[in-house]
Amino acid sequence: MAVSKSINDAGDADQPSRCPACGADAYYRYGKTANGKARRICLLCQRQYTIDGARRDRPDRPACPLCGEPMHVYRRQAGFTRYRCRNYPACRSYVKVADEKGD
Incomplete structure (x- = not known):
């Protein structure tokens, strides 16, 4: 059986990231947005963010x-x-x- 998508194809879940507020690379993934981007929360400053996520006005x-x-x-x-x-x-x-x- 051929699988069209890779198992590791999880949007941006495997990309390394840094907190936009404090620059720490310690984070916890806690879900996904409606667009499939991984939601993260910084373990040091508790800021919630996504990779390349624009801040809401x-x-x-x-x-x-x-x-x-x-x-x-x-x-x-x-x-x-x-x-x-x-x-x-x-x-x-x-x-x-x-x-x-x-x-």
Whole structure:
């Protein structure tokens, strides 16, 4: 019986890679994307990545009114999004931003 695909043909699973955040080559493969690329998580800094994976565009995040650091999404609720300071718990500020209604 002829097999059309090689057993080792697993997308990018066998390619060596380095973490884009810290440069470590210690990683754990934990699944695949919808396109068949191997998902990896760095064992040192816990960053999740794929080989040649483009980062998703993040919408502009507001700056913290107290310390100036970028804020991250804390909670999404009907009608608004709540952002919390990246320096939490040292800086406990948060901002509510109303969602835009697209008609």
